[in-house]
Each structure stands twice: as C-alpha cells, then as structure tokens.
Amino acid sequence: MALDKKGIAQRIAQELRDGWYVNLGIGIPTLVANYIPEGIEVEFQSENGVLGMGPFPFEGEEDADLINAGKQTITTMKGASFFDSATSFAMIRGQHVQLTVLGAMEVSENGDIANWKIPGKMVKGMGGAMDLVASADNIIVAMMHSNRAGVSKLLKDCSLPLTGVACVKKVVTDLAVLEIKEGAFHLVERAPGVSVEEIKSKTEGSLIINGEVPEMSL
Amino acid sequence: MALDKKGIAQRIAQELRDGWYVNLGIGIPTLVANYIPEGIEVEFQSENGVLGMGPFPFEGEEDADLINAGKQTITTMKGASFFDSATSFAMIRGQHVQLTVLGAMEVSENGDIANWKIPGKMVKGMGGAMDLVASADNIIVAMMHSNRAGVSKLLKDCSLPLTGVACVKKVVTDLAVLEIKEGAFHLVERAPGVSVEEIKSKTEGSLIINGEVPEMSL
Amino acid sequence: MNKVINNVTEAVQGIEDNMTLMLGGFGLCGIPENSIAELVKTGIKGLTCISNNAGVDDFGLGLLLQNKQIKKMISSYVGENDEFERQMLSGELEVDLIPQGSLAERCRAGGAGIPAFFTPAGYGTEVAEGKEVRVFNGKPHVLESALHADFAIVKAWKGDTDGNLVFKATARNFNPMMAMAGKITIAEVEELLPAGELDPNEIHTPGIFVQRIFQGARFEKRIEQRTTRTK
Amino acid sequence: MNKVINNVTEAVQGIEDNMTLMLGGFGLCGIPENSIAELVKTGIKGLTCISNNAGVDDFGLGLLLQNKQIKKMISSYVGENDEFERQMLSGELEVDLIPQGSLAERCRAGGAGIPAFFTPAGYGTEVAEGKEVRVFNGKPHVLESALHADFAIVKAWKGDTDGNLVFKATARNFNPMMAMAGKITIAEVEELLPAGELDPNEIHTPGIFVQRIFQGARFEKRIEQRTTRTK
Numbered sequence: 001m002a003l004d005k006k007g008i009a010q011r012i013a014q015e016l017r018d019g020w021y022v023n024l025g026i027g028i029p030t031l032v033a034n035y036i037p038e039g040i041e042v043e044f045q046s047e048n049g050v051l052g053m054g055p056f057p058f059e060g061e062e063d064a065d066l067i068n069a070g071k072q073t074i075t076t077m078k079g080a081s082f083f084d085s086a087t088s089f090a091m092i093r094g095q096h097v098q099l100t101v102l103g104a105m106e107v108s109e110n111g112d113i114a115n116w117k118i119p120g121k122m123v124k125g126m127g128g129a130m131d132l133v134a135s136a137d138n139i140i141v142a143m144m145h146s147n148r149a150g151v152s153k154l155l156k157d158c159s160l161p162l163t164g165v166a167c168v169k170k171v172v173t174d175l176a177v178l179e180i181k182e183g184a185f186h187l188v189e190r191a192p193g194v195s196v197e198e199i200k201s202k203t204e205g206s207l208i209i210n211g212e213v214p215e216m217s218l
Numbered sequence: 219m220a221l222d223k224k225g226i227a228q229r230i231a232q233e234l235r236d237g238w239y240v241n242l243g244i245g246i247p248t249l250v251a252n253y254i255p256e257g258i259e260v261e262f263q264s265e266n267g268v269l270g271m272g273p274f275p276f277e278g279e280e281d282a283d284l285i286n287a288g289k290q291t292i293t294t295m296k297g298a299s300f301f302d303s304a305t306s307f308a309m310i311r312g313q314h315v316q317l318t319v320l321g322a323m324e325v326s327e328n329g330d331i332a333n334w335k336i337p338g339k340m341v342k343g344m345g346g347a348m349d350l351v352a353s354a355d356n357i358i359v360a361m362m363h364s365n366r367a368g369v370s371k372l373l374k375d376c377s378l379p380l381t382g383v384a385c386v387k388k389v390v391t392d393l394a395v396l397e398i399k400e401g402a403f404h405l406v407e408r409a410p411g412v413s414v415e416e417i418k419s420k421t422e423g424s425l426i427i428n429g430e431v432p433e434m435s436l
Numbered sequence: 437m438n439k440v441i442n443n444v445t446e447a448v449q450g451i452e453d454n455m456t457l458m459l460g461g462f463g464l465c466g467i468p469e470n471s472i473a474e475l476v477k478t479g480i481k482g483l484t485c486i487s488n489n490a491g492v493d494d495f496g497l498g499l500l501l502q503n504k505q506i507k508k509m510i511s512s513y514v515g516e517n518d519e520f521e522r523q524m525l526s527g528e529l530e531v532d533l534i535p536q537g538s539l540a541e542r543c544r545a546g547g548a549g550i551p552a553f554f555t556p557a558g559y560g561t562e563v564a565e566g567k568e569v570r571v572f573n574g575k576p577h578v579l580e581s582a583l584h585a586d587f588a589i590v591k592a593w594k595g596d597t598d599g600n601l602v603f604k605a606t607a608r609n610f611n612p613m614m615a616m617a618g619k620i621t622i623a624e625v626e627e628l629l630p631a632g633e634l635d636p637n638e639i640h641t642p643g644i645f646v647q648r649i650f651q652g653a654r655f656e657k658r659i660e661q662r663t664t665r666t667k
Numbered sequence: 668m669n670k671v672i673n674n675v676t677e678a679v680q681g682i683e684d685n686m687t688l689m690l691g692g693f694g695l696c697g698i699p700e701n702s703i704a705e706l707v708k709t710g711i712k713g714l715t716c717i718s719n720n721a722g723v724d725d726f727g728l729g730l731l732l733q734n735k736q737i738k739k740m741i742s743s744y745v746g747e748n749d750e751f752e753r754q755m756l757s758g759e760l761e762v763d764l765i766p767q768g769s770l771a772e773r774c775r776a777g778g779a780g781i782p783a784f785f786t787p788a789g790y791g792t793e794v795a796e797g798k799e800v801r802v803f804n805g806k807p808h809v810l811e812s813a814l815h816a817d818f819a820i821v822k823a824w825k826g827d828t829d830g831n832l833v834f835k836a837t838a839r840n841f842n843p844m845m846a847m848a849g850k851i852t853i854a855e856v857e858e859l860l861p862a863g864e865l866d867p868n869e870i871h872t873p874g875i876f877v878q879r880i881f882q883g884a885r886f887e888k889r890i891e892q893r894t895t896r897t898k
Contacts, residue, residue, distance in 0.1 A: 019668060021875050043668050043829075043875070047536065048462045049606045051873050052829075059664040064465065064657035065593070065607040071463040071516075072663040079668065079829030079862030081873040082605050084612040084640075085462070085488070086544045086779075089537030093555065093780025094847060096875045112560075123524060123533075124515035130563060131537030134556035135780055165560030237437060239644050261437050261598075261644075265767060266693045267837045269642050270598075277895040282696060282888035283824070283838040289694040289747075290894040297437065297598035297631030299642040300836050302843040302871075303693070303719070304548075304775045307768030311549025311786065312616060314644045330791075341755060341764075342746035348794060349768030352787035353549055383791030541781070550772070551803035553784035572782035572812075581803075604868060637835060638869045 001193045002174040003216075008142050010035045010218050011189075012101055012172050015140060016042050023047065023092065023132060025102030026070040028142040032101055043077070045097055047128040049088050052080030069128065089128070093135045100136040102129060104143050104168075106158040109205035111168040111180045113141065114160035126163060133164030145173035145202050152204040154178070154185055175199050177216065184208045189216045219411045220392040221434075226360050228253045228436050229407075230319055230390050233358060234260050241265065241310065241350060243320030244288040246360040250319055261295070263315055265346040267306050270298030287346065307346070311353045318354040320347060322361050322386075324376040327423035329386040329398045331359060332378035344381060351382030363391035363420050370422040372396070372403055393417050395434065402426045407434045439599040439649045440628070444474040447622045447650055451475070451587055454482040454507070458543065458583070458614040459497065460590040463489050463516075463660045466607030467496050468591040470624045470652035476503055484508040486583055488539060488610050490520045495658050501529070510583070512536035516660065535563060538580050540613055545582035547616020547645065552581045588618025591652075592641070595625035596634050599643030608640060615645040624652040670830040670880045671859070675705040678853045678881055682706070682818055685713040685738070689774065689816040689845040690728065694720050694747075694891045697838030698727050699822040699855045701883035707734055715739040717814055719770060719841050721751045726889050732760070741814070743767035747891065766794060769811050771844055776813035778847020778876065783812045819849025822883075823872070826856035827863070830877030831870045839871065846876045855883040 003011065009031035016022065018040045024030050036042060044053040046068040053068060054075040062073040091097055106114040113133055116126040133139055146152050154171065171178045176199045177189040184206035187199060192215050200207060221229065227249035234240065236258045242248050254260060262271040264286040271286060272293035280291040309315055324332040331351055334344040351357055364370050372389065389396045394417045395407040402424035405417060410433050418425055441447055448471055461467030476499045483506050490509055491498035500506050501519050508530035514520050523529035535557040545553055554577035558564045568579040590611040593604035601623055603611055615621045628651040672678055679702055682688070692698030707730050714737050721740055722729035731737050732750050739761035745751050754760035766788040776784055785808035789795045799810040821842040824835035832854055834842055846852045859882040
C-alpha cells in the first residue's frame with residue numbers, strides 16, 4: 001500500500017543521524033520532525049533565522065516574533081539561537097547544515113529539481129529553495145510519486161523551470177526510496193505492499209533495479 | 219613656527235563635523251580626539267570592533283578585553299557598541315565612516331599613500347590601512363612635512379610600496395594644510411609664522427599656490 | 437549622536453516617487469508597519485521595493501500594492517497575496533524574484549562595500565541568465581551584485597537614541613542587512629531607550645547604520661499562520 | 668547537541684603537522700591561549716596559521732614561533748614580535764600579509780560558502796598583484812578568495828554545552844568569522860554553561876559553527892599596551 005504523507009516523513013526520519021543540523025521545507029518535510037528515531041539528537045534550522053526550532057506553541061502562547069520559514073508560529077528548544085538572514089544562509093551555503101529535506105514538483109534522473117514556478121500559472125517565488133539545493137551536499141526530496149493527474153514526477157528531464165541542477169541525491173515518495181546516481185533513479189526500497197512493477201510504471205525517468213528490492217520497515 | 223604633533227592634531231580637529239563617525243589611526247591621528255571643537259559631537263570607530271570609543275581608563279580599571287586598534291586599553295562612551303571584524307570593515311568599506319585620519323611615510327601629488335612597508339627593513343603589515351584608504355571618501359593624512367633625514371614626504375611619486383592609489387584628499391603637516399586635486403598639492407594654509415618659501419622648498423611634488431595663503435588659526 | 441525624530445511623518449520625509457526602498461521583515465514578522473501605513477497615506481508612487489515578501493492583501497506591503505504605489509518588487513517569495521498575483525500576471529507590476537540567501541547577501545554586500553560576490557545559488561536556473569558563471573572547487577557559481585536603496589526601513593524591538601538596535605527572535609531576519617544598505621536608514625522600534633541603556637555586547641545593529649529612529653505608535657504584529665498544539 | 672570535551676588535550680586532538688589553522692584574536696585580545704599553550708606542548712610543526720597578528724615574543728602565537736612550529740603566517744599586522752621579524756627576514760618563515768578587512772571578509776566568505784568577492788582594498792598595491800581587477804561604479808576592485816582551515820580555534824567569554832558563544836567587548840574581533848570557517852572549530856571559553864542559560868537573542872556565534880567546546884583552565888589575558896589616565 002502506498003504511504004501517506006506521514007509515512008513518507010517517517011521513512012525520511014530514518015535517514016537522520018545523531019548530531020545533525022537539519023533544514024526541513026514546507027509540507028511533508030515539516031512532518032519529519034515528528035518521527036525522530038529514539039536515541040538520536042538533531043537540531044532544526046529554519047532559514048528565517050532560528051536554530052533549535054521546537055514544536056508549535058500551546059494555544060495562547062503564540063509569539064508573532066517567533067515563526068518558521070513557513071510563517072507558522074513555533075517554539076524553541078534549549079540551546080536555540082536567533083540570527084539574521086545573511087548568517088542563516090551562511091550556515092546553509094557554507095554546508096554547516098547536514099541534511100535538507102524539501103518537496104518538489106519534478107525531479108529528473110540526473111538530480112535536477114523543479115519546485116518554484118509554473119509559468120503563467122503559479123509564481124510564488126523560490127524563497128530559500130535555490131540556496132538550499134545549490135549548497136547542501138545531502139538533499140532528500142519528499143514528494144508523491146505522481147501528481148494529481150497521475151503523471152510521474154520522476155522524469156527524464158524536468159519540464160518546469162529548474163530550482164537546481166544535479167543536486168538531488170535521494171527521493172522518498174509514497175511508493176519508494178530512490179537514489180540518484182549516474183543519471184538514473186536507483187530503486188532502493190519499496191513501500192510496504194507496493195510492487196516493483198507499479199513503481200516501474202509510474203517512473204518516467206531511467207529506473208535501475210538491482211536484484212531483490214526490500215520493503216521499507218517503518 | 220612649525221607645529222608640533224599636538225598642533226597638527228588640533229588643526230585636523232577643525233575638520234570634524236557634528237554627527238560624524240571617525241576612524242583615527244595610530245600616532246598623531248589618535249591625538250585628534252583631544253581637540254574636538256565645542257558643540258560638535260563625533261563618535262570614534264576602532265577597526266578591531268568598537269564604536270563609541272572613549273578615553274584611556276583610570277589606573278586599575280584597564281580591561282584586557284577592551285582595546286583599540288593600537289592595542290591600547292580604552293573605555294567606551296554611552297551608546298557604544300561592539301561587533302566582529304567583518305562588521306567593522308563593512309562599516310569602513312561601506313562608507314559609513316565619514317572621516318579617516320591616518321599617518322603616512324609618503325604621499326604623492328596624485329594622492330597615493332605609502333605607510334606600511336620599507337622593503338628589507340620594516341615589514342609590520344598594513345593592518346586595516348589598505349581597507350581604510352581604499353574605502354573612505356574623506357581621508358586626511360597627518361604627518362611631518364619632511365622625514366628625520368630632512369627629505370620631503372610630499373612627493374611626485376611615492377618610492378615605497380603603496381598602501382592606496384589616488385585616495386588622499388588632504389594632508390596636514392607641521393608646516394601646512396594641503397589639498398590634493400588635479401595631480402598637485404594645493405597650499406591652503408600655512409602654520410603660524412611659516413613662510414610659503416619654506417613650504418615650497420620642502421615640498422618635492424607639484425605645489426600650487428593661489429594668491430595669499432592664510433595662516434592657520436588654532 | 438542623537439538620531440531621534442518625533443514621529444512617523446518625519447520618518448518618511450524625503451521619500452519621493454520612483455525611489456528604491458528596502459523594507460525589513462519575513463512574511464509579516466518584523467515589518468516596519470508604522471512606516472508602511474504612513475507611506476500609504478503619503479500616496480508616493482512608482483516605488484521599487486526590496487523586501488523578502490510582499491505582505492498579505494490587507495497588511496504590510498500588500499497595502500501599498502492595493503494602492504498601486506509599487507512599480508517593482510524585488511523579493512524571494514510572494515505567495516499569500518492575491519492582488520500581487522493579479523498585478524504581476526497583468527503586467528502592471530514588475531517583479532524580480534531572487535533566491536532568499538542571495539537577497540540577504542546582496543543587501544549585506546551593498547552595506548559592506550562589496551560590489552559583487554559569487555554564490556552557487558541559482559546556477560543552471562533562470563536566475564542565472566545573463567550572469568557570469570565561474571567554477572570554484574569544481575562547482576559552478578553565479579556572480580551576484582550588491583543591492584542599495586535610497587531608504588531602508590527596518591523594525592526593531594528595542595533601540596536607543598544613538599540608533600543602536602536589538603531585534604527579538606525571528607523578527608530580526610532581513611532587518612540588520614537592510615539597515616546597512618540604505619543611504620538613509622529609518623528604524624521604528626517598540627521601545628526607545630536613552631543611549632547607554634543597551635548593553636554594548638548585545639547590540640545587533642550598531643547606530644552607525646541608522647540615521648533616523650522613532651518609537652512606533654502602535655504595533656499590531658499580525659500573525660500569518662497561527663499554528664498551535666493542545667496541552 | 669552536546670559539544671563539550673574534557674580538556675585542552677582533547678581539544679587539539681587531530682591537529683597534525685602541516686595543517687592550516689585559524690586562530691582568533693586581535694593582538695593578545697581574545698586569543699585562545701589555552702589551546703596555543705597546548706599546541707606548544709604537542710610539538711606539531713609545519714603549521715600554516717591564519718591569525719590577524721602573531722602574538723608577542725613570549726605569549727600567544729609568539730610561543731609557537733619561538734618553537735619553530737609555524738611554517739607560514741597569514742596575517743594583516745605582525746609588528747611587536749622580534750623573533751617573527753628575524754624568521755621572516757631570514758626566510759625561515761613564509762608570510763602572507765593581507766589587509767585586515769580582506770582577512771576578516773575572506774574568513775567569513777569561507778564559512779559562508781562564498782568562494783570569492785570583490786573589494787576595493789589593496790587595488791594598485793602589491794596585494795593586488797596577480798589578482799583579477801574589475802571596475803564597479805567607476806572604482807577598481809580586487810577579486811579576493813575565501814579562506815578555509817582544517818581547524819579554527821577561538822576564544823569566547825561564555826559558551827554553552829551546545830557550542831553557542833558570547834564574546835566580551837573587543838575580544839570578539841576575528842573569532843566569529845573564524846568559527847564559521849573551520850572544518851572543525853574548537854572554542855575555549857571562560858565560563859561554560861548548560862544549554863538554555865544563554866539568551867537565544869544574545870548569542871554571537873550559533874552552536875552550528877562549533878564542534879568542540881571546553882572551559883579553559885586559566886586565562887592570563889595579558890595586556891599589550893597598558894594605557895591609562897590619572898584621576
């Protein structure tokens with residue numbers, strides 16, 4: 001059965017390592033914070049200027065001066081710090097953040113990503129996404145395998161304006177975990193009960209399958 | 219009579235304007251702080267990271283963590299702030315400092331300055347001088363008109379390695395105030411009792427004299 | 437070095453049609469809301485506004501948009517604003533979208549006398565079109581230039597009469613860099629203190645970057661996405 | 668995110684012959700004196716040291732110079748040190764002198780993922796030799812590149828177990844930028860606090876830039892130029 005958004009987040013959380021600083025994008029990536037594995041300590045960075053982001057505040061304790069990059073009210077953990085936007089992107093560009101998780105509209109087999117613009121239709125801007133994907137060594141894309149019209153989002157080439165070039169290393173979808181290398185998607189894991197055939201049929205870009213593909217354990 | 223170092227500082231202090239941020243170099247420039255004209259408020263920046271520098275501390279009140287760019291113990295005024303070296307030079311390079319006063323070994327008629335190196339002899343380094351002279355719109359050089367050997371320090375061309383090119387606008391020496399423009403020193407004022415002839419004989423670079431040259435009033 | 441002015445009317449004096457402004461804030465967090473409201477009153481138009489976002493329809497820069505006072509926006513993200521989208525798609529509004537980190541660094545560069553710098557952000561995208569690309573350590577980088585403004589308008593939590601500023605939490609965001617990059621920088625603060633009351637170690641923006649300071653009459657501090665959990 | 672290590676011996680572990688180090692401080696103000704003393708003990712040699720100054724003959728980096736552990740210095744000002752001058756003039760020591768503002772900005776650039784930037788400093792001087800020059804707004808600028816270090820060693824006033832740092836007065840100087848630019852950054856602090864004790868608004872160096880932190884056993888904090896006035 002295909003994963004829901006929570007399932008995708010839960011699977012990505014398994015990628016976290018102790019001591020990492022992590023930037024989570026808006027949408028599915030935000031949910032990753034709910035599934036930090038036992039015994040692992042990570043700290044969340046939000047590019048609007050906070051390190052050590054905590055959960056949402058209790059009702060009545062919201063502070064207009066304390067938000068995340070999604071403009072949601074948040075809290076901070078012990079050891080948090082605030083800083084300006086230039087310093088925040090110094091952390092990102094300088095590769096001090098060990099993992100970036102973000103959503104995408106399209107990913108290509110060579111790791112290109114498109115997630116900021118649909119010409120003539122949606123023009124909200126790239127926010128920090130271009131800095132994040134151009135800078136991070138370790139980028140995981142969290143998205144559905146196909147869009148609402150049923151069209152694959154794992155493509156030979158992106159059709160939408162790019163956010164970054166050859167930067168995505170791993171994609172976790174509702175159907176699979178895929179690594180991107182040597183110009184192809186390499187199928188690493190299947191969602192529980194999802195067949196290799198289904199993944200094949202829903203992946204437009206080159207897909208490499210090596211032997212038995214294990215199911216995710218969540 | 220030629221001015222002493224204090225006199226040079228006193229004359230330069232007349233150039234201060236209300237509300238200016240000022241960076242004073244080591245040596246004669248430091249003395250300028252003692253002669254701020256009545257009714258004028260200026261704030262001193264030191265490039266090691268302080269704005270609002272005050273006088274030396276009283277004996278026993280020195281703080282090893284509070285020094286100026288000459289490594290001297292200092293105090294701060296009300297409204298002072300501390301910052302890192304990158305921010306300090308952002309102030310300087312970004313032309314937020316309205317006046318820079320510094321010493322020199324040589325100045326040329328087109329405004330070149332040399333003050334950081336005597337090849338094979340003295341190699342202490344430029345410190346912040348190259349940033350200061352390349353950045354400031356308003357640079358006054360404070361120095362003696364001739365060196366200890368009696369050789370003019372106001373030259374056609376600098377003989378020593380340069381600190382900056384075509385950047386000095388004004389020179390105040392023990393003998394005169396000179397403006398640099400159109401490739402020449404323009405004599406603006408004489409030290410009390412010093413003759414135009416003496417200044418002429420001690421200035422190697424092109425010297426322009428226009429009509430009567432007034433004496434400084436100190 | 438007293439920088440105190442009497443009120444928001446004096447604060448925006450000298451801002452004229454067709455000028456370039458920088459305005460601090462991220463979303464509605466840390467925006468100079470008093471000054472924006474005053475700009476709406478003045479009716480000054482043809483403005484180029486450098487600001488990470490464009491407010492919402494009825495608050496922040498959205499008010500200037502509604503009033504057609506903005507000719508061009510330079511931002512990184514402009515969602516959450518229907519009037520913005522309408523003006524942009526109809527061609528009434530020029531929009532220059534640039535990566536958030538490049539925007540922050542370009543403002544800092546403007547204030548710091550760095551005319552241009554290389555960044556990896558945007559390489560291979562339309563953001564890099566027409567810009568010089570150079571490879572450093574095997575990785576392509578784009579040459580980005582400094583941004584400047586006739587006026588920068590920032591909002592701080594506390595300020596003193598010398599123009600020193602302290603920001604609160606994530607309301608800091610773009611404010612410090614924009615304060616550096618304005619020919620004239622206006623700071624509106626929630627609390628204005630006498631010089632000497634702020635600890636010199638804890639000042640975020642030294643007064644040298646601020647030319648005018650005043651205490652805002654009223655701060656609504658609207659929340660854009662109120663998210664909470666239950667006890 | 669506990670970054671605390673037990674002592675200065677653990678702090679310098681992994682530093683090897685011929686590595687590049689950044690060391691914070693301006694003159695003797697804000698230098699990591701405990702770590703420097705430990706480096707002297709280890710006898711590690713062939714070091715390239717990036718530091719604004721080179722200490723004095725019997726304190727700070729001067730101790731490493733006396734001990735011939737430094738192969739190359741990258742600094743802006745190296746007066747006040749006879750042994751330094753002797754080694755440099757005799758050719759034993761390589762020296763790269765760069766303008767102080769360029770040094771600060773090059774360290775920041777290294778930490779911030781900016782591989783190169785333009786600055787007016789040094790144009791027309793020997794500092795610009797072999798470097799690209801480009802005119803912006805009618806003024807020539809020199810292209811300067813980022814600096815990096817295998818280890819950055821900084822000194823702070825207060826720090827917490829997460830590696831957050833607060834500096835005191837002008838002892839801040841180069842420490843924050845160097846903390847950003849080290850592959851591994853070691854912070855020695857006068858006072859080590861539990862995470863949560865420092866106000867998140869008042870942190871100068873966020874813990875993300877610091878990999879190791881410890882409380883220095885003893886700080887001499889020597890004064891280089893004791894200047895006073897009389898009451």
